[in-house]
Amino acid sequence: MNMEYLPELLKGLGTTLELTLVSLLTGLVLAILFTIVLSLKVKALTWLVKLQILLFTGTPLLIQIFLIYYGPAQFDLIKDSVIWPLLSQPWFCAMLALALNSAAYSTLLFKGAIDAVPRSDWEACMALGMTHKQALLKVILPHAARRALPAYGNEIILVMKGSSLASTITLMDLMGYAARLNAQTYDTLTVFTMAGLIYLAMTGVLTLLIRFMEHKVLAFSRT
């Protein structure tokens, strides 16, 4: 294997990591808000959140990236607006698509975890004079979050791997450098094997980190 490709590929690693981290955090914040909307049954907003979930879990991530990157440019109204400097950047568009996609899946996951919290947890809150909101925010969500962590760990890894699609809208992430190197050398097998191994290593590290966190926050269920 030709090791001189490695430094070239690693130039894209920073972008991949940054894109993954920012998308995940944005997606997480959105998912928590969406979950609260669904759990408190805020009427008009519930409808919007359900639509968002339908659209972003029902279509391929690649199409979402394309539409967010190429779509707004078709409208002069958007091109003249203050958000255009953001929406014209491939990095921001890829981040937005990944965040919205992750938010949709995470919301389903969090809502499922909340619904799986036993009725007895709610009943104890009610019996101690908590309001519905206090119960949800202080007891039910923290319990559900712990239960949701193993599944959310998978979501983290999916977003990390999904970020490779950002290279299709000119972003030079790990995959972007791999594609360019391939076009320059035609050494397809070596270039993509090395890129794949780097992704594999990142997945390995993330898996270990998630295991470690699970070990801490799920300590209560091991006794």
Next chain:
Amino acid sequence: MGIAVQSLSKSFGDHQVLKDISFSISKGETTVLLGSSGAGKSTLLRMLNLLESPDQGTLNIADMAFTFHKNQRTGQKQPSSAEACQLRRKVGMVFQQYHLWPHMTVLENLIEAPVQQGMLKPEARTKAMELLARMGLTDKANAWPSSLSGGQQQRVAIARALMLSPEVLLFDEPTAALDPAITNQVVEIINELQASGITMVVVTHEVDFARKIASRVVYLENGEIVEEGTAERFTAPQTKAFERYLQH
């Protein structure tokens, strides 16, 4: 005044679980709601802190009054959730299955509700440690609920309810999941609480347990009160039905 209940009734679908229930309990008494399963005693107990809402009737408890009407547009309002919260801070409840929050330690279980409701954390901790000491659980403050035995979990649940210094404490089948030796610990705790003047209502189907704690007894069958009176009714029942129930 303790608790007064007038003409409470409740149906689930076509099945009427409580029919025109009226009784009153003076402050500081320990009243046992006795009866076989399906008699409606747990439903009745859950109405006392509005975990169930009656279809009809009035409820006076802890200096609050509620009137219930089903499917009627009357001037009187149903209790709002804010009123229900206010009531529940004065009327504590201990569940058959303890209902401790599994992801919090024993101490966290105790201080969560009072801290939310404005008690300062150090103060809540001190009070929690006092109650745990009273329950003989000082060394379990930082344990997870799942690491405790049933009897220990039940005592934590009682301590948690006492954190809010309730005027009334409700127990729903507190011994049904415990073995007989542990039941006696619950008896001791209830008797100790009675000495401190708290009003208690205890649902059970176990006659021996009822005898050991009751100052009053209400016997229910099929959603109706068959007999009620002081603890002397255990030795001198006035109805055939209650006499039969005491014998088995």
